[in-house]
Amino acid sequence: MFIINCPYCGEREQTEFKAGGEAHIVRPKQPTELSDDEWAEYLFMRKNIKGIQFERWIHIHGCRKWFNVVRDTSNDEIKAVYKMGEKPLIK
Amino acid sequence: MTKNLRVKTSKFIDETYKISFKFNNKTFYGYKGDTLASALLANNVHLIGRSFKYHRPRGIMTAGSEEPNAIVQLHSDTSRTEPNVRATEIEIYEGLDASSQNCWPSVNFDIGAINNFLSPILPAGFYYKTFMWPANFWEKYEYFIRKSAGLGKSPTEPDPDIYEHRYIHCDVLVIGAGISGILAAKTSAKNGLKTLLVDEKSYLGGSTIYQDSEHFKINNQISSSWLEKEINEIKKIENLEIKTRTSVAAFHGYNFLLARENLTDHLPLEQRNNKIRHKLLKIRAKKVITATGALERPLIFDNNDRPGILLSSAIGKYASLFGVACGEKNILFTNNDTAYETANSLFKKGINIEAIIDNREEIDSKLIKEAEKHNIKIYKGYTVVNTSGYKRINKVSIMQLSKDGQKVIGSKISIPCDCLGISGGWTPAVHLFTQSGGKLKFRDEDQVFIPDTYSSDQISIGSCNGDFTLDEILFNLPKILKKFLKINKTDYDNLEIQSSFNKSKRNIWFLPSDKVIGKTKPFVDYQNDATAKDIKLALREGFRSIEHVKRYTTTGMGTDQGKLGNMHALGIISETSKSKMGELGTTTFRPPYTPLTFGTIVGRNVGEYFDIFRKTPIHEWHVQNKAEFENVGQWKRAWFYPKNGESMHDAVQRESKAARDSAGILDASTLGKIDIQGTDASEFLNRIYTNAWSKLAIGKCRYGLMLNEDGMVYDDGVTTRLSENHYIMTTTTGGAATVLGKLEDYLQTEWPELDVYLTSVTDHYATVSVCGPNSKKIISQVIPDLDLSDENFSHMSYKNAKIEGIKCRVMRISFTGEHSYEINIQANYGESVWKKCIKAGKEFNITPYGTETMHLLRAEKGFIIVGQDTDATVTPIDLQMDWIVSKKKYDFIGKRSLYRSDTIREDRKQLVGLLTEDPEEVLEEGAQIVADINKSPIEMLGHVTSSYYSPNLKKSIALGVIKGGKKMIGQRLIIPMENKKINVTVADPVFLDKDNKRLNA
Known part of the structure; x- marks a missing residue:
């Protein structure tokens, strides 16, 4: 069980958080203009990386804020944490 | 037979504190400080249990948590009995009652031991290979396999600890x-x-x-x-x-x-x-x-598993820590210097050592010199090739090792003994x-x-x-x-x-024998009876990965997780397949290191503490009025109120009839309530619901359907506009938390520009719902100041009111199709308002009803329950609710998905009503619906989602989803049950009051 540094509350146990899947997938501004395939790309397709992954997390049993986490999925090491709308410091 | 092998006073054992205990119903004595293993050894008991597969007699091998064989059943009562307790770990106490496992009728005479003689036909993978065919025999095999599986017995009653x-x-x-x-x-x-x-x-x-x-x-x-x-x-x-x-x-x-x-x-x-x-x-x-x-390693040779064979370090520990001799004629067999430490320590305590067999040839150290000084016979360059003694070792046979350690040479020497210590170095x-x-x-x-x-x-x-x-x-x-x-x-x-230590070690993973491998039993995993030849067989059959060999041979899969023999398994694989140990890797070590009881894992979270439950502010009244409860999410909801020993069916029929004929009252406090405020609140609702919200007048309520982005129905409920920028949303009881989470997700991540604030107020308000033709008369008594005329207070609108000076919100919304009112008041006044309504309704026979009646009443009206009539594969179009999906709105969550190629298919499962040919026949929810029963395989068209007997319509009604159901109204279908076929007709899902006349009655 890892420890996540919530950008609003500080370090807390993983049990206080909920994972929300891949980060930086923007909802299309004009969904009606999209073909079935383009919409399916947004709706269904997600990466499943072994290694550095950009993820969304929410401090569900805390401040209830969504934020982004950069995690190495091979060893759960968290490389960075940053707020929604911000750019990650690492690539 | 019983001897006392306590040889020397040990400061770790309190000999003034005598403890009696039972092993296999026989009483023994030990001292405070003893483990079960040390106390049994002091009584010269080595035979503890039978092995898993071959039922071979097994004894104590170690003096710690790595013990593979000396595992016992503790206690005989059905609630505290515990299997697989390591005798080497459990400290004895007055009243300890242990018995052998995996043997019948007794550890001394075990019928399962026939497997030992059948072992040539029980190689690794025997079960996989044998019970494959004929396929339909599996059920017969399974019964016997299950009977022989597992060690020990689990408790059959709740754990009292x-x-x-x-x-x-x-x-x-x-x-x-x-x-x-x-x-x-x-x-x-x-x-x-x-x-x-x-x-x-x-x-x-x-x-x-x-x-x-x-x-x-x-x-x-x-x-x-x-x-x-x-x-x-x-x-x-x-x-x-x-x-x-x-x-x-x-x-x-x-x-x-x-x-x-x-x-x-x-x-x-x-x-x-x-x-x-x-x-x-x-x-x-x-x-x-x-x-x-x-952990000390054993050595792998023929019959290395007999009772009386222990790790050399364990013999040393029993002597030094517990003052117990493991035998009177001890032999040590080693490939390194540590066994000499044990030998010298035993000698000092007066314990006899017959010989030390060392597979190294040229060795010299202070420890060895000391052993030689004690006149202990040392066989250098020798190996044990076999042992004998069925229930206790009585002899070892040794031979000289060749220079390369690959074979044995010379003639066999036999040495009688009653205990053999083995040391293969340390892991x-x-x-x-x-x-x-x-x-x-x-x-x-x-x-x-x-x-x-x-x-x-x-x-x-x-x-x-x-x-x-x-x-x-x-x-x-x-x-x-x-x-x-x-x-x-x-x-x-x-x-x-x-420190004096010769670090040399002659590591031979699998010691050579004078016999062919097929005739030997060199055990690698003592608990699961996996031998070196099983591992070699697995390799011959093409297994290469250590993880696969492990599973095929079951090496390391016992309760001890192969703490002793795993390294040898690796070594044998490495030697046989000519690969390097370092490249081979190890099997994965998984928690727990030693087994945990379930009690430890769950802690206090048992019974009523298993999960939290939520009670409404009116809960106590329901309890006093003998309600039966059902769990909805974490809520305890009143299910029905049986009167004078009524059955559930009778109670629900009575409640349902009363609600339509006169008046019913429901505790709806569990519905999720989300307070929505902000200048963009209307726009926000437009985006999350399928219908339009901008034009909803202040003081009006509207039903909304929420979809997932995939177009499937997610939640529903009524939202009320309290003021220009202030709404209160209700959600389903079970969906409240996830809906709030979803809304927050969109607000924080997709639309941060929207000025909207969400607050969960589910627990802040109690909700009392009064319905039925007499509901207006009742509410007029409870809130006399409120003008209840349809002109002032129409269906789907809300009013602020006061009950005895306490502010409340009253909504005219209906989930039953009846004229009804929902009073929302600060939670702590909930029970008082409820009682007021009951009192005012007395003359109208106001009847409290539970969730079951609520479900029946809404089914009569064809109203869906999200999660019962839908299952995350149902769109609003499938529900025949096209009317709620805005055509004008440019976008809302899930809109684009409603015209994906999959969602516009006409043969999707669609919600319809079902009427049985026999009006008394009530369908089973979940039952499959078919058209042609003679076709094989029978095509499943759909299933029943809701089904009740309606006392108001005096017939059975049901809702179901059927492929292309919308176009099948009037068509006859079949519901095949175990012992009958039920004929049904597809109908409109609204069974009662299609024109909604009762809402304003």
């Missing part, structure tokens, strides 16, 4: 209180770090504490005396917490560890009442020092280290895996790090600690160490 969980935070956790752990803990604590030291045993000091050899000295004192002083000192350090009988089960990432503290298993039964049995410690440590020691206990994500490296010189890279702030020290001798340990320890704890000096920087 108390367990607890506790969090511990510390700067440094030290695992293992051997000499390395003790010195590390003292160093850490003396440098001001909050330190926790844990050890699975009842005493501190590991194997050094009973070490009595003159050859191992620290600062000119015998190592055990020196360590004893250190132990006395650490007990006085304030910021050092010491926990014995505490076994670390799991080492997770981020230095999070689970340990089991055993608090009462060593106490006499009568002293255990109301005490916590085990504590599961959840430890967060900034730094972890692993000092888990090493670092790296289990916890690898669990944490650490990577191992293989050290070729002595064939061991040792820690290489660490995944967190931790270090391994002592023999679990591959330092096996006293001088190595004490030379490396201060250096490692200084670097790891970032300190300049330790108390141990200038120790004077005297």
Whole structure:
């Protein structure tokens, strides 16, 4: 069980958080203009990386804020944490 | 037969405290300080149980938690009985009642032992190969396989003991209180770090504490005396917490560890009442020092599993710590020097040693010289090729090893004995280290895996790090600690160490025999009866990965997880397949290190504490009025109110009829309530609901359907516009939390520009719903000041009101199709308002109804329940609710998905009504619906989602989803049941009052 540094509350146990899947997938501004395939790309397709992954997390049993986490999925090491709308410091 | 093999007073055993215990219904005696194993050995009992597959007699092999064979069933009562308890770990107490496992009728005469003679036809993979065919015989096989599976018996009644969980935070956790752990803990604590030291045993000091050899000295004192002083000192350090009988089960990432503290298993039964049995410690440590020691390896030769064959170090421990001789005619068989330590120690205690068999040829050390001085016969360059004695070893056969160690030469020598100690060198206990994500490296010189890279702030020290001798340990320890704890000096920087040890080892994973391999039984995994020839068979059959060989042969899959033999399995694979050990890797070490009881894992979270439950403010009234409850999410909701012993069916029929004929009252407080405020609140609702919200007038309510982005129905409920920028949304009872989460997600991540604030107010309000033709008359008595005329207060609108000066919101919304009112009031006034309504409704026979009646009433109207009539594969179009999907709105959540190729299919399952041919026949929810029963396979068209007997319509009604159902109205279909076929007709899902006349009645 890892420890996540919530950008609003500080370090807390993983049990206080909920994972929300891949980060930086923007909802299309004009969904009606999209073909079935383009919409399916947004709706269904997600990466499943072994290694550095950009993820969304929410401090569900805390401040209830969504934020982004950069995690190495091979060893759960968290490389960075940053707020929604911000750019990650690492690539 | 019974002998006393207690040879010497040991300071660890209190001989003034005699304890009686039972083993296989026979009473024995031991002393305080004994384990079950040491007490049985003192009584010359070696035969403990039968092995898993061949039912071979097995005895005590070790003196610790790695024990594969001496596992027993504790207690005979059905609630406390516990299987697979290691006799080497359980401390004896007055009343201990243990028995052998995996044998019938008794451990001495076990019918299952026939498997031993059938063993040539029971090779690895026997079950996989044999029970494959004929396929339809599996059910017959399964019965017998299940009967023979598993060791011991599990309890059949709830566990009466108390367990607890506790969090511990510390700067440094030290695992293992051997000499390395003790010195590390003292160093850490003396440098001001909050330190926790844990050890699975009842005493501190590991194997050094009973070490009595003159050859191992620290600062000119015998190592055990020196360590004893250190132990006395650490007990006085304030910021050092010491926990014995505490076994670390799991080492997770981020230095999070689970340990089991055993608090009462060593106490006499009568002293255990109301005490916590085990504590599961959840430890967060900034730094972890692993000092888990090493496990002695057995040696792999024919018949190496007989009772009376122990690890050499275990024989030494039984003699030195417990004062017990494991036999009267002892032989030691070794490939390294440690067995000589045992030999010299036994000699000192007057225990007879017949011989030492050493597979090394040219050896010399102080330890060996001492053994020679004691006139112990040493066979150099020899190996054991066989043993005999069915229930106890009585003879070993030895032969000389060839130079290359690949075969035996010369003639066989037989030596009688009653105990054989074996030592194949040492394996670092790296289990916890690898669990944490650490990577191992293989050290070729002595064939061991040792820690290489660490995944967190931790270090391994002592023999679990591959330092096996006293001088190595004490030379490396201060250096490692200084670097790891970032300190300049330790108390141990200038120790004077005297250690005598020849480190040479002649490692032969699988010792040669004079017989062909097929005729031998060289056990690698003692608990699961996997032999070296099983492993070779697996390799011949093409298995290569160590993980596959493990599963095929079951090596390492017992309750001991193969702590003894796994290395040999690897070694044999490596030699046979000519691959390098380091490249082969190890099998994955998984938690727990030693088994945990379920009680420890669940702690206090049992029975009513298993999950929290939520009660409405009116809950007590429901209880007093004998409601039956159902669980909805975490809520306890009144289900129905049986009167005078009514059945559920009768109660629901009565409640449903009363609600339509006169008046009913429902506690709707559990509905999720979300307060929505902000200048963009209307726009927000437009985006999350399928219908339009901008034009909803202040004071009006509207039903909304919420979809997922995939177009499937997610939740529904009524939202009311309280003022220009203020709404209150209701959600389904079960969906409240996830809906709020979803809305927050969109607000925070997709539309942060919207000025909208969400607050959960579910618990803040009680909701009393009064429905029926007389509801207006009742509400007019409860809130006399409120104008209830349809002109002033129409259906789907809301009014602020006061009940005895307390503000409340009254909505005219209806889930039953009846004229109805919902009063929302501050939660603590809920019960009082409820009672007022009951009192006012008395003359109208107001009838409290529960969720079952609510479901029936809404089904009469064809209203859906999200999660019952939908299952995340249903769109609003499938529900025939096209009217609620806005065509004008540019976008809302899920809109684009409603015209994907899959969602516009006409043969999707669609919601329809179902009427049975026989109006008294009530369908089963979940029943399959078909058209043609003669076609094989029968095509499943859909299933029943809701079904009731309607007292108002006096017939059975049901809702269901059917492929292309919309176009099948009037069509007859069949519902095949186990013993009958039910004819149904597809109907409109609205069964009652299609024109909604009753709403304004």
